[in-house]
Amino acid sequence: MARAIMIQGAGSNVGKSMLVAGIARALCQRGYTVAPFKPQNMSNNAAVTSDGGEIGRAQALQARACGLAPHTDMNPVLLKPETDVGAQVVVHGRRVATVKARDYGQMKATLLPAVLDSFHRLATGVDFVIIEGAGSPAEINLRDGDIANMGFAEAAHVPVVLIGDIDRGGVIAQLVGTHAVLPLADRDRIKAFAVNKFRGDVSLFKDGAKSIADMTGWADLGTIPWFADAHRLPAEDIMDIASSGDGHIKIVVPRLSRIANFDDLDPLASEPNVTIEIVEAGRPLPADADVILLPGTKSTIGDLAYLRAQGWDIDILGHVRRGGRVLGICGGYQMLGTWIDDPDGIEGTAGRVAGLGLLDVQTVMTGDKRLAEVSARDIATGAALNAYEIHIGRTTGVDCERAWLEVEGRPEGAQSRSGRVKGCYLHGLFASDSFRHNYLAAFGLDAPQGNFEAGVDDTLDALAKHIEAHLDLDTLIKLAEKV
Structure with missing residues (x-):
């Protein structure tokens, strides 16, 4: 029986996707079989799967970190924005509708059975399922019918680790504020936190991390320094793509x-x-x-x-x-x-x-x-x-x-x-x-020599090493629950 844990963020773009890939690769290197899972993703950057569907490209990278071929069960619901107010809804890799945002609020609760089916199919074949949330659970206005964060965690009976992004500033407010606004049952589902994207000497945040732990009661899994090679991994969001290089x-x-x-x-x-x-x-x-x-x-x-x-x-x-x-x-x-x-x-x-x-x-x-x-x-x-x-x-x-x-x-x-x-x-x-x-x-150009695919795998290995060094992976493993 697989064990599962969910990585949620105190905001968007806190580094959840990369952390899930790194945790997955690190667990694989410890000898576990692992699968990634994201109940609902919103992205126009999609990957074609081995079963002939499409999922978010971040989940395809996470599958690669696990040594698996991408599969539609790894991201059963994919939203692909077409306009400022509407998106294509892809379920199990196939388009089922194009809806406006206000209509999707009513539709999403009906998708929970499909999401849980995918999750349980994945869990039958591996030791661990590492789940990635979307956005932030602090968006309590979206809690009704939620399938992306706490709604899924509740339905699947999985514990949660909450990630904060210190690079943007205000990380204590991010994490403690999330604790403050969540309903009690959702708050109790969060077992631990970690702070991501720290630049400089992580020991300088020791008191900050203690304050978060004291005010929330959550275990501190660590402060993770900025991973300098993140740009070598395929980006999920176009906002992460920037001009680069000064080449010929x-x-x-x-x-x-x-x-x-x-x-x-x-x-x-x-x-x-x-x-x-x-x-x-x-x-x-x-x-x-x-x-x-x-x-x-x-x-x-x-x-x-x-x-x-x-x-x-x-x-x-x-x-x-x-x-x-x-x-x-x-x-x-x-x-x-x-x-x-x-x-x-x-x-x-x-x-x-x-x-x-x-x-x-x-x-x-x-x-x-x-x-x-x-x-x-x-x-x-x-x-x-x-x-x-x-x-x-x-x-x-x-x-x-x-x-x-x-x-x-x-x-x-x-x-x-x-x-x-x-x-x-x-x-x-x-x-x-x-x-x-x-x-x-x-x-x-004189005969370029780069090996792109090997570079991606080397970077995933380096990311796993980074995770092992700075995240309390042993405690995370203990917090994961059987599903």
Whole structure:
């Protein structure tokens, strides 16, 4: 029978996802079998699973930390924001509805049985399930029908460890304030706390940690220093992606409002000779870009309008006239075509909109979503790569006859006559070292040598060592309860 414990945060972005990955890897290194679990996630950065669905990318990284293939049971409910007030609801890896936030409040309680089914299936095959909460349990206005934090913990009978983020300041108020506002039953479910992201000498917070323990009655599991290599792990939130590097090649990425599956940037950012510049709304795209990379998006038509509102369409066209390169991935690929047609209003209002016109291709939005892990190759170099597809819409046209990739025997992608503008539906292609190195070599780089996938595993090992050194893992193991 598995034992389980839930890691919740006193706020968003306190480092829960990374801590769960580190705890999981550390437990695996001690000889336990472990599975990650997040009842409900909200993210447009998704991963395709071994059973043909999708989950939050953070849970895919946590699965990797456990030595497991990602599975839909690890994140049974995924919310993918499409507008400021609405989101796609994915249950067990498949889209079931698109709802407004106020309507989801009524819907979420009906999802608890599906969440518990996934949890118990996971628990049958491992020694430990490490559960990640979402947001903060202090949001007591969301407690009714909750499936993400205390509502799940109560239903599954699991204890909770609460994490505070000292880097933002006010960590004592975060943790003690959470204790103060929680109902008694929820407060008692929290057995311990830890403070994350400390910069400097952790002994300086000894009195602060004692104050928290005294005022809450919770056990102190430790103060965890800032993990300097966190940037080497795939980020879950676009807010964690920042411009990086000062290398020979500049890749410019406009930050779209519904940017999705931006893990395509991580391998490129790992290369020492590459500069990734994320351009915020209201700023022009820099004229010295070598490549403008249009990333995936959860709302292609909406983000195309957003791109035009920033004047980025003008910047992109000027970049191409100067001989620059453009690469569109998934939604970014669709934007590069002559038009996008959404006859059924899948993304909003039904109708056709003009694309950027840089590729002679056209896209029709369809209700069926393509979810697949694929093996592919670069036609020009023969470089093999593994990737994944996660998109709606079908793209056809003259420039598809100049496909530059091959996926399991079929052509994929399109390119302009000059070859300077390319697009495809494949996410994750830059994680393949040979493909990435060949792509960068076209800019005159001397044979890059990075091994991205090995670097991720090395960083997970370093994170586990960090957790062992600074978190009282023995006490955490004792606090975990059988489920």
